[in-house]
Amino acid sequence: MKIFVVGPSWVGDMMMSQSLYRTLKALHPAATIDVMAPAWCRPLLEKMPEVDNAIPMPLGHGALAIGERRRLGKQLRENGYTHAYVLPNSFKSALVPFFADIPKRTGWRGEMRYGLLNDLRPLDKDAFPLMVERYVALAYDKQKVQKATDLPQPLLWPKLSVTERDISTALTQFSLSTQRPAIGFCPGAEFGPAKRWPHYHYAALAQKLIAEQGYQIFLFGSQKDKEAGEEIKQALTPEAREACFNLAGETSLEQAVNLIASCKAVVSNDSGLMHVAAALERPLVALYGPSSPDFTPPLSYKARVIRLITGYHKIRKGDAEQGYHQSLIDIQPKQVFAELEHLLSTEPSA
The missing domain is CATH 3.40.50.2000 (Glycogen Phosphorylase B;)
Structure with a gap:
C-alpha cells in the first residue's frame, strides 16, 4: 500500500495531521506514506517517523496553476500510489492526486470536489468537532465512522521524534x-x-x-x-x-x-x-x-x-x-x- 497525502499549509494544522499518519501506519504497518506540503514543512515531516518522504509543493498558497498541478500529477504516476488523502478542503488541493490517477482519493467534500475525489465525505461539523478527529476519520471506512465517538480511542496524538x-x-x-x-x-x-x-x-x-x-x-x-x-x-x-x-x-x-x-x-x-x-x-x-x-x-x-x-x-x-x-x-x-x-x-x- 502506497499512500500519498496532500498536507496542510500551516504549522498547527501540519502538526495535527500527524495523527492521521500515525493512524494509517497503525492500520497498515507495511504502508509507505509520502506527504506533499510546502517546503518549509520538511523539518516537521522529517521528525514524524510514520512519514517516508516529504514532497515539496512548489506552488504558493492560493495559486491555482492547473497546468503545473497536472504536470506534478503526471510526474507522480510512476510512484504507484494506491491511496490519496487530501487534507485541505480547497478545489485546487484535490487536483494533483486526480492528475496522478491514484485509484482511491479520499477527502472531505469541501470546495466542490465531485469527480476529483472518489471517496468523498460530507462533513457534519457537529459530528466531528475537533480538527484532529476530522483528519483521523479519513483513515477509516466512511460507513463505519460517521461521528467522532465512532473513532477508536484513544486517538494517536502527534508525537515528534527529536534525539x-x-x-x-x-x-x-x-x-x-x-x-x-x-x-x-x-x-x-x-x-x-x-x-x-x-x-x-x-x-x-x-x-x-x-x-x-x-x-x-x-x-x-x-x-x-x-x-x-x-x-x-x-x-x-x-x-x-x-x-x-x-x-x-x-x-x-x-x-x-x-x-x-x-x-x-x-x-x-x-x-x-x-x-x-x-x-x-x-x-x-x-x-x-x-x-x-x-x-x-x-x-x-x-x-x-x-x-x-x-x-x-x-x-x-x-x-x-x-x-x-x-x-x-x-x-x-x-x-x-x-x-x-x-x-x-x-x-x-x-
Missing part, C-alpha cells in the same frame, strides 16, 4: 548553556497582538522564573515576533536579561523544534509552536483569548489551557492598549506561574 544529539547540536549552534534549566516562551501569534498574552505579563513571569526559580528563558518565534521578544527582554532587570535569549527570527524551524525539546516547560499563545510543544510532550501552559481551544486544542496530557472567556471571537486587533485583547490582559502572571509550577512538580526527575 539528544539534535538538542545538543542546536544548543551548541546558539552557544546556549545548560547550567540553568530552560523555560520556552512562544509570545507570537499569526494574526497579531489580539491573540498574544501581553509582553509585560511575559516579562513579569520571566523575571520570577529567572530571579527566584533559577531558570533561563528561551524566546521562540519568527522574524516578525522578534520585536515582541525584545519588548519582553527589555522589561527585565539587567541581571535577568543575562538569562533571557531572544531566538525569534534567529532559528530555522528545525532548530526551534530541537530547542523547544530542550526546555523543561513551555508557555505559549495559541500558535503553531504551541502545537509543536504539545507534540514534543513538553509541559505546556497554553494561553487563549478570542481564539477558541474547542476546535484545535493542544493535544497533550501535559498541556493546561487558560482561557477566561467562552465562544469564538473573530478579532484581529484588540481594543486595549497596543492591540492586546482584554481577556488575555486579564490572565495574570501569578495564575500562569501556578499552572507551570504544578506541571513541573508532576514531571519525573531526569
Whole structure:
C-alpha cells in the first residue's frame, strides 16, 4: 500500500495531521506514506517517523496553476500510489492526486470536489468537532465512522521524534548553556497582538522564573515576533536579561523544534509552536483569548489551557492598549506561574 497525502499549509494544522499518519501506519504497518506540503514543512515531516518522504509543493498558497498541478500529477504516476488523502478542503488541493490517477482519493467534500475525489465525505461539523478527529476519520471506512465517538480511542496524538544529539547540536549552534534549566516562551501569534498574552505579563513571569526559580528563558518565534521578544527582554532587570535569549527570527524551524525539546516547560499563545510543544510532550501552559481551544486544542496530557472567556471571537486587533485583547490582559502572571509550577512538580526527575 502506497499512500500519498496532500498536507496542510500551516504549522498547527501540519502538526495535527500527524495523527492521521500515525493512524494509517497503525492500520497498515507495511504502508509507505509520502506527504506533499510546502517546503518549509520538511523539518516537521522529517521528525514524524510514520512519514517516508516529504514532497515539496512548489506552488504558493492560493495559486491555482492547473497546468503545473497536472504536470506534478503526471510526474507522480510512476510512484504507484494506491491511496490519496487530501487534507485541505480547497478545489485546487484535490487536483494533483486526480492528475496522478491514484485509484482511491479520499477527502472531505469541501470546495466542490465531485469527480476529483472518489471517496468523498460530507462533513457534519457537529459530528466531528475537533480538527484532529476530522483528519483521523479519513483513515477509516466512511460507513463505519460517521461521528467522532465512532473513532477508536484513544486517538494517536502527534508525537515528534527529536534525539539528544539534535538538542545538543542546536544548543551548541546558539552557544546556549545548560547550567540553568530552560523555560520556552512562544509570545507570537499569526494574526497579531489580539491573540498574544501581553509582553509585560511575559516579562513579569520571566523575571520570577529567572530571579527566584533559577531558570533561563528561551524566546521562540519568527522574524516578525522578534520585536515582541525584545519588548519582553527589555522589561527585565539587567541581571535577568543575562538569562533571557531572544531566538525569534534567529532559528530555522528545525532548530526551534530541537530547542523547544530542550526546555523543561513551555508557555505559549495559541500558535503553531504551541502545537509543536504539545507534540514534543513538553509541559505546556497554553494561553487563549478570542481564539477558541474547542476546535484545535493542544493535544497533550501535559498541556493546561487558560482561557477566561467562552465562544469564538473573530478579532484581529484588540481594543486595549497596543492591540492586546482584554481577556488575555486579564490572565495574570501569578495564575500562569501556578499552572507551570504544578506541571513541573508532576514531571519525573531526569
